[in-house]
Amino acid sequence: MSFSVDDAALDGSSLRIWLWEESARLGFDDLRITDTHLGEASERLQEWLAEGRHGQMEYMQRHAHIRSDPRHLVPGTVRVICVAMNYLPPEIDLDKEWDRLEDPTQAVVSMYARGRDYHKVLRNRLQEFAKSIEKKIGAFGYRVFTDSAPLMEVELARKAGLGWRGKHTLLLNTASGSTFFLGEILVDVSLPMDEPQDEHCGTCQACIDICPTQAITAPYQLDARRCISYLTIENPGPIPVEFRRGMGNRVYGCDDCQLICPWNKFAKRSELPDFASRHGLSDADLLQLWSWTEPEFERRHEGSAIRRIGFSRWRRNLAVAMGNALASPKLESAEKLLMHQALVAALPSADTLVAEHIRWALSNSSI
Template sequence: MKLAARDLGFSDCRICRADEPWAAGARLEEFVAEGRHGEMGWMEATLERRKAPTAMWPDAKSAIMLAVNYGPETDPLAQLELRAHGNISVYARGGDYHDLIKKRLKQLARAFVEMSGAEVKVFVDTAPLMEKPLAAKAGLGWQGKHTNLLSREHGSWLFLGAVLTSAALEPDAPEEDHCGSCRACLDICPTAAFPAPYQLDARRCISYLTIEHGGPIPTEFRKSMGNRIYGCDDCLAVCPWNKFASTSAEQKLWARAELKLPELEALAALDDAAFREVFSGSPIKRTGRNRMLRNVLIAIGNSGGAHLIERSVLPHLSDDDPIVRGAAIWALACLDKARFAAEREARADAETDDGVKAEWALMPI
């Protein structure tokens, strides 16, 4: 099984029991009870099924856990200085990883069924299954202080997949925690999204804010976003264990050049049809044009590029979406206070949306 997984392009394959009690369910219940999941209502709605593999599939006895290294060619932290460009999380710089992993998982699962006759179910981050705790239990790595899976071979750059089976397989040993006293991932977080080691408040996380959150970006986090327009890799990229990770062959084959560091000006010009074309086959497409444009305008406000006002900001003061209009107002206030005042004088009284009115009422930054 493990050799077959390697032949299919998986970086690692380990096994754990899926029918044993574990603490991950209680931790998830606490996370949701404290409201740290934010607007991710699906997490609360599926809580009972998500708390244990057997809650979702009572016949599950073992989990075959798979990992694919997606280590980047360049340091994502260095790209935060290129303020005229949008920084996209490494995992989203190519095709949808769900498609990449699921095809291989199905091939592996078919081979396992033919060999064992057991039942299987295949998962890639799309069902109520806690893959990171299962991966740690199987020995693929450990959940670091940033709550993501870490590996001594691949650092923080791992896609995960799972094959649950009714077969009782011999489990691998779980990996030990190797974080030690290191706090690098906690200290680098631009929005202080970690209330304590091994705990995340998604409501403060830039990945959540740029992808899952549907409303205006809270003002307290806008400056901290910098040029991050889809996700945030800071806590992953700073991890010292990444020094053992190699650039993945997957990254070289799968990443798309136009998504590695796109220009903010070009992104701001996209209408809905152009957005769909540019991000076809990408996980970013699910975010939608308006939410992405909101993020781009925040990045433009942080860019210091006053030359972007005419072509990239002013047209969006009249956008049909109030979330976009509000972000454009904030960007204008950041880039040119005098122009902001003039546009407020001309436009504020005619605005009908209360949220946008509130943006006009903010003091220039």
Template sequence: MTTSYLSVTELCQLAREIKQWGKDLGFSEIGICDIDLSEHEAALQSWLDNGYHGEMSYMANHGMMRARPAELHPGTVRVVTARMDYLPPSAGFASNLSDPNLGYISRYAGGRDYHKLLRQRLKKLGDKIGEYCKQHGSVEHNFRPFVDSAPILERQLADKSGIGWTGKHSLLLNPEAGSWFFLGELLVDIPLPVDIPIAQQCGSCVACIKSCPTQAIVEDGIVDGRRCISYLTIELQGAIPVEFRDAIGNRIYGCDDCQLVCPINRHAPLTKESDFHTRENLVQPQLLSLFDWSEAYFLKTTQGSPIRRIGHKRWLRNIAVALGNAPFSDDIVQALQTKRQSDDVDDIVIEHIDWALNKQLTTQYQASRLTQRVIRAVEKGLVRDA
């Protein structure tokens, strides 16, 4: 990288232009910060030492580079952070979670995979910055875009950029947009003026902590990934620990519970990007229908979707758990037994199917015992037959 020779006035003008260009490119907000994240290094190391990253070994592979953007891209002196809202108009939060026969998919994953879209927009933003530098006689501008794809503390950078503050669930919160947005970063070698961070506004609210189905939020702003349903259904490669299966309910890809209860999210705007709208076959999807997808159909249907990254077998694993948690149904038992004999499954999927079958049959047995007790009570005159 090379040093910028823009004047202070030109740098201030460029910062204003960057924010306008960002909006023109579809970003909801742009913030700028320096690259000093040293205050977060101890917390990062402690999180890793506690093993909260679980099987996500990539979180520990680069040491403290995550807190040192200049090591990731030499010459970096500023980070331009971009926010893009993703909340789709057909979110269906309450109906999907309250009906155990439906599959719940995290709201960010119902449409197109955001990585490529944001990266392309950031690349265009970087090109515009380069054009400005050339027009003003500056040396060549170098930049590098990232979208959740490199060892970098993106939420801490967004916090420092004034995009929002870090909530007790560890997600970034914006006073107007809540937490339903993606983040992307542009590492640049230009000493742009920086923005002022937003003060933490969670106050005494602990709704997110109390609502977590698996108690994954172990301290304010600290999540034990090994307990998080998003980790369990997306990142975890092997078997989901039995202790968490009941709590997963019908969440088959990710979890939004901590965001759903957050009061900051009450008036969050809907996305302006049609690519993030929930695909038709994922709007209030029936678990049995999803479980019936062959691998070929899964790959075809999830083309360009974040869901595709977990693969067909983990998809079946997750749905098997959800079917086990659903009310007893002969159709569910039949579907589980049929899938168990198919070529779609491996030992891990079979383990989860067996767990689900046992759960279904246990539910049926308990319901039968309850019915028998009611019948005997009626016969004895202890209760009246409705």
């Protein structure tokens, strides 16, 4: 059963101010509140699934009925507290990220994944936040989430006013661009709600034009089956040959649509040590990462979002990037020889998935 903020002997505005201040104390950069009604977003999700644009993410289809309404996930929910946390560490230079994409020796990992797994960081802080709220207003029903349940969190955050949906389908706001994580607390408390923001993309379609695999098929329309983030992370099988060239040297995720977005000129830096790049992932080269054994992969990526894809997918992605490097006129002869030799040496012990990608990579070699 839900109750109103009056039951907590606090007027709505006072509690709202306290919630924002407490969330800021815990490291969150914004907080907004909305209800559970998703309207047309649920219908658009069904259409997207019916077209098969979710690829092999079967969990999207399996939990679609829950995803369409937060009350199916947590019965009794009447409000969703949506928070944002900036993740861009100080050492990342967005201009230099373009230079790394043009260097065939480099291994490019998506910026969000270079530090500690954000799921753990946000979940712990959300849990602490919920406990603080409980101390403030008394016992109430809640559950915390961050990209970890069948919940349309981007749509909820948009509706709450944390930003607007960009044409690349990511959430944008004028203060932080798109370089922030989202988290939610589903509550049975009738908190005062916020209003959605106006959209500010205008006629810009830079994100659509820059996508290496044309995954953004139209404004606000993403085909995950073409997206490098999906292909390198969620896709369990071979990278389709038609997308391997487009991957370039991206070995985990892709940031192109964010790097090109004018709003990310305003991206805020995070001082949280959790999001600082680890193990040299902001300037790692392909041969360096290819030299890791499976135990090294497990050890170096402990506490990282990357670890969940496993060693085989990691090597698959690296093999594609090395194949693109071997085909690049920018690769020096000595580097080409070392890369060729490393791939040949790995082939006899490679599993079926990795071996196929190694052979493709070697087919690009002139040695």
